[in-house]
Amino acid sequence: MKTIYMDYSATTPMKPEVIEAVSDAFKHHYGNASSIHHIGQDAKVLLQQAREQVARLIGAEPREIFFTAGGTESDNWAIEIALETKPGKHIITTSVEHHAILHPLEALEKKGYRVTYLPVDEYGMVSPEQVAAAIEDDTILISVMYINNEIGSINPVEEIAEVAAQHGILFHTDGVQALGNIPIDMSANQISMMSMSAHKIYGPKGVGALYIRKGVRTVPLIYGGAQERKVRAGTENIPGIIGFAKAAELARENLTAHIERLSGLRDKLRDGIMNQIPQAKYNGHPTKRHPGNVHVCFKYIEGESLLLLLDMKGICASSGSACTSGSLDPSHVLMNIGLTHEIAHGSLRLTLGDFTTEDDVATVIEEIGPIVQRLREMSPLTE
Amino acid sequence: MKTIYMDYSATTPMKPEVIEAVSDAFKHHYGNASSIHHIGQDAKVLLQQAREQVARLIGAEPREIFFTAGGTESDNWAIEIALETKPGKHIITTSVEHHAILHPLEALEKKGYRVTYLPVDEYGMVSPEQVAAAIEDDTILISVMYINNEIGSINPVEEIAEVAAQHGILFHTDGVQALGNIPIDMSANQISMMSMSAHKIYGPKGVGALYIRKGVRTVPLIYGGAQERKVRAGTENIPGIIGFAKAAELARENLTAHIERLSGLRDKLRDGIMNQIPQAKYNGHPTKRHPGNVHVCFKYIEGESLLLLLDMKGICASSGSACTSGSLDPSHVLMNIGLTHEIAHGSLRLTLGDFTTEDDVATVIEEIGPIVQRLREMSPLTE
Amino acid sequence: MYNKKVMDHFMNPRNVGEIADPDGMGEVGNLKCGDIMRIYLRIDPTTDVIEDIKFKTFGCGSAVASSSIATEMIMGKTVEEALKLTNKDVLKELGGLPTIKVHCSVLAEQAFKAAAYDYATRHDKHYAALENYSPEEAEHDHHHDEDED
Amino acid sequence: MYNKKVMDHFMNPRNVGEIADPDGMGEVGNLKCGDIMRIYLRIDPTTDVIEDIKFKTFGCGSAVASSSIATEMIMGKTVEEALKLTNKDVLKELGGLPTIKVHCSVLAEQAFKAAAYDYATRHDKHYAALENYSPEEAEHDHHHDEDED
C-alpha cells in the first residue's frame, strides 16, 4: 500500500539533496570546528557557509543566526535570554502557543513570574492592540507564534514586533511553522528573536536555530565551550547544520512556487472534504494561513479513530484529539478558539508538503468520506 | 598528502556502519515518534530499540537512558536536576572538569550557590577521601568526570559514587570520554547520572544521552512536548539516535579489542616520542588512562606553532595551549596539575582511535622530532 | 501502538449497532473526556442469559476495541456471570493496551453495568454486584496515567 | 584560520636567528602570556640604516609570522623610519589576522622598539619616537578580544 504522508507539520522527510549534503559531510567533513588542524578548519568554513545560507532565507545577517538542537531548545533559550538580561517579572504570550513555549512559561510561573496568556479569536490569532493593552511596567518579553502548528493561522507578528519595539520590550516569535512557508525578511521588521527548526523544512532532525537580532544581549541556555560566539556550547553538529543550510537554500529558491503549489492543493483538499461531508467545521483563518494546512473537525466522531482508519489506507495525518496525546482534553488550541468538546474531539489535521501530489489529494478526498461515514454509524452521538 | 587524524578526543569520524544506519533512517524512517500513523509508529519502535542498544553498552536499563543533543546538554541537565530536586546550595566538583560542567557551575555561583572545586593530583585525579571531606550539610550534587579529556586520567568514580550514596547525595559523572573506552556497568555501581556523547564513539554529532538511575527524580532542562518520558522535549532526532545506537553496539562488541589495540599503539607512540625528544614531560596517569591518549609537553616551544607544523605534514592533533583557545592562560587542566607556564604552553595531545594504524604512529614519531627541533631553534627560550 | 488483536477489533468491531426495544440499555462516558459507549441488551427473562448485545461507541481505537471484545465476552453469559467481568478481563483478552489507554477498558465494564442496572430496574431483578450501584456515580472514571512506558 | 601570506611567513620565516655582537637587542613578552620575541639589530652608525635584523620567537603562528614580516619591513630602513611602523602596518602587510590574534602583531612593534632603545642607549642616539619610552612599561600589552568574528 502506498503511503500518503500528510503530516508535514509534524515533520518532513528530508529532500534528496539534503540527504546527500549530510551524507557527504558524514564522510568528508567530520572535524570539530574548534580544532586548528585542517580537518577542523574545514568544518569551521562549512559552518560559516551554512550560517550564511540560513541567514539568507530570512534576510538576516549570518552573525544573527545561532544554531541549536531544534525548535524547542530555541524557544526555551529565547525565554532564558529575556529572563537573564531584563529586570522584570512579566511575560506576554498567547494561549495557543506550542508547548515549547507554554511549558517553560508554566515552570516560570511557579518561580514567581507572571504570564499573560492572551486569548485568541476564532482563528487562533491575536492583534497588536491586544498585545499593547497587556503590556505592564515590568514586561520583559512578548512571545507570539508566527504560524500556529495546528490550525495554520498566521499572526500579525511584524505589527506586534513594532508594538514591542515602541515599548522597548524583547519580541520573540516561534517561527518553526513559518520558516520556508511564508516570506520572512528580518531586515524589514523588528522581531528580536525567532525560533527555527530544520526538520520542518525538509532538513535533518535535531537541528535548529535561534535568530537573535544584532544588539540584543545574549546569555547561554546551555553553558560550556565557546561555540556559537560563546552563547551555545557543545560541539557543533556540522553535518546536521550543513543539512539545515541545504534545506534553507532549497526553501529560499523554491519559496514562491512552493507556496503557490501548496496553496492550490490545500484549497482543493479543503473543498473536496467540505463539499462532501456535512457537519464539518473548517478551522483556522481562511486566507492568512499556512500554505499546506487543512484542519477540519467532524461532528460525532473521535480523532484517533479517524487517524487509525486513515492510516489503514496508508494516509498519515494528525489530530488535536485528546486521545492521541494521552490527555483528557482536546488540544488547548482547539479549546481556545472556542470549539466545544463535541466538535473538538473530531479534529483532523492534514498538512501538505513538497512531495504531496494531486493524486494524493484526490485519494484522500475519496477515502475520507466513507471513513467518516463509518465512524458516524458507530457513534452513539450521531443524530 | 595523507591525513593522519590523531584528535579522536575532539571528535571521531563516523564508522561506515553508522553512516549507513543513519542514511537509511534519513530515507526510510523520517517519522515523528509522537505520531500515531505507521510512519510515526515505525519511528517509535526504532527509538525504543536504540534506547536498548545504548543501555546495553553501559549495563543500564533502557528506561534509564534519556537522549539529548550531546554531552554538553547532558552535563547542564544533570546539574539542573540536582538544583531543582534537592534543597541545598552546595556543589562539589573538580578543578579539571570540562567547561560543560565548569561554566554552568560558575553561572550558579553568581546566583548564590557555593561550589567546591577539588584540587587534583599531578595526574589530574581526585580521591574518594577528598570528596568525602568536602561534603557539607547542604551538598546537593557531586560531579566528577570519568576520564579527563585532555590528559586521559581515569578517576575512581565508582568509589566516589559510593561515598556520595552513603551520604544520600546525587553523584554525576561526565562520561563523555569514558564511553566506549573502558568497561562501564551501571548495574554494578552507584552512579546517579552519567553524560554521554555519540560523536566521541564514532556516532553522529548533535546526539547524546544522560543516564539517570531509576528512582532519581527528574526535571527537564528543556521544556515542551512530552518526549523522553516528559523530561526532554523536542522532536526526537531518530536518525541521529539510531546512529548513536549503532555506534554503541559496535563499541560494545569491540570493547576489549579496541582497548587492547589502542593501548598498544598509545604506548608505542609515547615511547617513540619520549625516547627521542629531551626536555619533554609526559602528562596524565601512566596506567589508569584513556587507551588512546598521549599527552606531552615540550619545553621552549608553543603548542599552536607545533600544531600548525604537524598539520602541514597532515597530522591532526590538539593542544591545551593558550593560543589555540584565544585565552591568555594554558588550559585549566594543565595549570591545575601543577605545570608551570613555561612547560604548559608547549602541550600536545595526540588521541588515537579505531582508524589509527601502526603506520600512522610510526609517521608521527618520525615527523615530530624535527618539528620540535625546528621550533626550539627559533625559540629565544632554548638554552 | 496497538497490538494485532486490538487492531482487529478496532477495524472489524463485533456487535456494532442497536437493538430495537432492548431489555436493557446503558450509556457511560461523556463528551468532555472524549469517549462514550452505549450498550444494548436482549436478555432471556427466564434464564437471564444475554442473547444479544450491541454497542455504539464514540472514542479512540482502544475504546472501540474494548467495546467490541467486551460484547463478545458478555454474549451468552448470564447477567450474574457477566457482571463478574472487570476491565482487567477485558484488558487481558485484548492482550493489553498502552498505559495511557487502560482507562478505555473501564468504559466497557461500566457501560455493561449501566445496561444491566437498567434491565434489573425495569424487570425488577436483583444482582449482588449491583447492590451499591448508582447510575449517577458510575460516571466513567478517568484516571489517566500519562507515563508512556 | 590564517591566510596564505601569514602561513607563508610562519612556514618560511625570514630573518630567523641571532646576530653576534648586535648593535641593539630587545626582548618583549613573557612566558605567562605565551609569546616572547627577541630582535637583534646591526645598524650602520653613520647612516642609521638597519643593515641586518634577526629574530627569535616563542609563540603561536601569528607571533612567528608577525615577527618575520616585521623584520622584512624594518630591514634597510633608518631607525627613525622603522620606529614609525606600528602593529597596524604589520597587520596590513600580513593581510590581517584573526581577531583573537591581533595582539601578536603588537609583539613585533614592541620588540623592535626595545631593540632600538637598546641601540640608542648604547650609542647615545635620540629619537623622538622613543622620548617617553621606558623598557619596564613596554611589557607587551595583551588585550585579547575573544570574540571570534
Ligand SMILES: Cc1ncc(COP(=O)(O)O)c(C=O)c1O
Ligand atoms: C510551532 C512549533 N514550535 C516548536 C516546535 C518544536 O520544534 P522541535 O521539534 O524542532 O523541537 C514545533 C514542532 O514540533 C512547532 O510546530
Ligand SMILES: Cc1ncc(COP(=O)(O)O)c(C=O)c1O
Ligand atoms: C569530557 C567532556 N565533556 C563534555 C564534552 C561535550 O560534549 P559535546 O561536544 O557532545 O557537547 C566533551 C567534548 O567536547 C568532553 O570531552
